[in-house]
Amino acid sequence: MKVVTKITELKQFVQQAKKEQKSIGLVPTMGYLHDGHLTLARTAKANNDVVIMSIFVNPTQFGPNEDFESYPRDLPRDTELAQSAGVDLIFAPSVEEMYPADSGIKLLAGRQATILCGASRPGHFDGVVQVVAKLFHLAEPTRAYFGQKDAQQVAIIETMVRDFNFPLEITTIPIVREEDGLAKSSRNVYLTEQERAEAPAIYVALNLAKAHFLQTKNAGEAIALAEKHIAENTAGRLDYLQLLSYPDLATITARTEKFLLATAVYIGNTRLIDNLIFSLEGE
Amino acid sequence: MKVVTKITELKQFVQQAKKEQKSIGLVPTMGYLHDGHLTLARTAKANNDVVIMSIFVNPTQFGPNEDFESYPRDLPRDTELAQSAGVDLIFAPSVEEMYPADSGIKLLAGRQATILCGASRPGHFDGVVQVVAKLFHLAEPTRAYFGQKDAQQVAIIETMVRDFNFPLEITTIPIVREEDGLAKSSRNVYLTEQERAEAPAIYVALNLAKAHFLQTKNAGEAIALAEKHIAENTAGRLDYLQLLSYPDLATITARTEKFLLATAVYIGNTRLIDNLIFSLEGE
Missing domain, CATH: 3.30.1300.10 (Pantoate-beta-alanine ligase, C-terminal domain)
Known part of the structure; x- marks a missing residue:
């Protein structure tokens, strides 16, 4: 398994896979992996030739009073776990690598983003669709994997893929729970x-x-x-x-x-x- | 040359080209082709294995008092001209094919869209980036071709490609003029x-x-x-x-x-x- 931090390195991997006509599964995460993520990765591995996992705590989906700074991070541990789940490449870019310039162009998540989690997190889903669209363009996946735990996120991403004709499939995986029923997070x-x-x-x-x-x-x-x-x-x-x-x-x-x-x-x-x-x- | 109106037909062509590892040049147009468009197509043909030309008068980039209804259309003539310029596939979808549902998710063109043509055409460039993003996802081009005549449009699309990491190159072609200097349009x-x-x-x-x-x-x-x-x-x-x-x-x-x-x-x-x-x- 490779761990890369640069877009050029990711694109090199993607281009090689495309050249070899390999299907690509993408598992976008913010890291600090738990069984939910690993289930996504294992499912991706079962259905694609290669699996790319992105690990990126995306600042644009955190509000000013949210936990961007304190969000748990542990890349060495994530790397081991991802490898055990069959991931072929981890893409773990810096914020500067993902957002080198302040974009004048914005993707806005619309009506579905104004309710549920969106009501108390204004701008959150705008940040989500922004980073997911970028990751889709960077990894060019055949299939992308998301957990049902973030049901609103999945609904919005499915709408984005449909309305903007992204050339990929979205696969949703059921919530993985602790033995007492608490959703893993x-x-x-x-x-x-x-x-x-x-x-x-x-x-x-x-x-x-x-x-x-x-x-x-x-x-x-x-x-x-x-x-x-x-x-x-x-x-x-x-x-x-x-x-x-x-x-x-x-x-x-x-x-x-x-x-x-x-x-x-x-x-x-x-x-x-x-x-x-x-x-x-x-x- | 093929002329298709359905997304499924376009995707079939694109998937076949990808399978054969062919590079794809995309020439997005609103039809009623003139020498400017044909120069784009010929340049695309010179630098790619196959050329897709889209012909679609995009309603979302016209204001309520603009000339969407009366914008000139002549698909039979365009078909002949495109064939003569080396186009391999024309994608000429209906409005319903491109916009089957009213999207809650919006791509907005930002600061660069508020000046020049954007100042008197509010929403115009939002419609442009919307349809261009969709066409990029549908045709999956290696390179996309635009005329310098719409310099603001090219600047905005180049920014979109950069900020959202679209996996393609933008090529700009100089303005084609009549003998007396008038820009062709x-x-x-x-x-x-x-x-x-x-x-x-x-x-x-x-x-x-x-x-x-x-x-x-x-x-x-x-x-x-x-x-x-x-x-x-x-x-x-x-x-x-x-x-x-x-x-x-x-x-x-x-x-x-x-x-x-x-x-x-x-x-x-x-x-x-x-x-x-x-x-x-x-x-």
């Missing part, structure tokens, strides 16, 4: 012991709401049930808990086929997200 | 006989200003000279006439190396543009 390391013990209540709450909604079709009641469970079982502060259509992220109607039940909860100072995607048949 | 057909006789004064005016500026370094005087020539020799109304740095399209300074002298003039109801790009050595 690089941010879980921030949790105190007490917070870590409370955090699985989020997943329990989502499942309660899903079951109630499937039985009653009453979205309001279902959401209230989940909110109550979180309030009673954690010291957390709810950011949002919503039931929307997926992937368009609009208000549900009688014709909605796929549902996204998504939440973000502050457990102490740590913001955790989780979601379920399901149809009326429950799957 | 699809819109020249709108001119009455009298207007057509006056129109070459635009190019004369630009050359007067360039010569004066190179001699005196006095931009204000140079511009006034050109404006006076246009006022005295046409019934036209000046939209703008500016001297800027190129390609960043900023105010010139003592350190500016490359200059863009650009103008837009309404001759009757027809808006004509022209420009010169030069260094202090005059080239």
Whole structure:
């Protein structure tokens, strides 16, 4: 496995792979890898000739009061883990390498970015689509891999790929969870012991709401049930808990086929997200 | 030569070319081809294995009071001309094929789009970068060809390619002119006989200003000279006439190396543009 930091090195690898008619799987990450990322990498490896993983904590998707500086980073550990998952090339550029000039041209994530996580993180998804578009152009993947954990991100990226005709496929991988149900996240390391013990209540709450909604079709009641469970079982502060259509992220109607039940909860100072995607048949 | 209207047909052609390791030249046009376009196509053919020409009058780059409906169209004639210039595939999609859904995600052209033609055509360059990004993703060109006539457009597209790392080269071709100096344009057909006789004064005016500026370094005087020539020799109304740095399209300074002298003039109801790009050595 190679680790490169320069765009020219990445492009050399990509051009060689293209020349050899190899399919390329891209796994974009912000590093500090956990099982979720490694599942993405292993899936990419199973379905492509070569796998490129980008490791880049992208400043343009962090707000001024967010954790860009303190976001956990550990490239030596990531390198070992990525190699074990079959990654062929790690692209770990500096901020200067990715953003040498202040661009006058902007990609804006639009309506789907104004709700859920976007409501409390203005500009976040603009930063996401900016860096993802750049990575798509740099790695020229056949397929790109994203975790369902960031369901809103996946919905927006799928829309971008469709509307701008990016020549690649998006593959989504189910949420990887701890044994007690907590969704794996690089941010879980921030949790105190007490917070870590409370955090699985989020997943329990989502499942309660899903079951109630499937039985009653009453979205309001279902959401209230989940909110109550979180309030009673954690010291957390709810950011949002919503039931929307997926992937368009609009208000549900009688014709909605796929549902996204998504939440973000502050457990102490740590913001955790989780979601379920399901149809009326429950799957 | 093939003429296709569907994205799936275009992609089939592109995938076959990629499989055969052929380089692809892309010539994006709005059709109603003239010598300028054919020079682009011939240059593309000389430097690439295959040439794709898109013919698409893009509605998103026209303002509500502009000439989208009346913009000249003649696909049978364009097909013949493109074939004679060595084009291998014409992609002539419908508006519905290019914009099946209203995208929530937007590409915005930024600061460089607020001046020159952009000042009087709000949203024009947003539409340009939108359609060009889509065409780049659809045709996956090795090289894309644009005329210097739309100097601001080229400057913005070059910035987009740089900032978003599109995996291709932009090649610019000098302005093709009529014998009397008028820049070739699809819109020249709108001119009455009298207007057509006056129109070459635009190019004369630009050359007067360039010569004066190179001699005196006095931009204000140079511009006034050109404006006076246009006022005295046409019934036209000046939209703008500016001297800027190129390609960043900023105010010139003592350190500016490359200059863009650009103008837009309404001759009757027809808006004509022209420009010169030069260094202090005059080239």
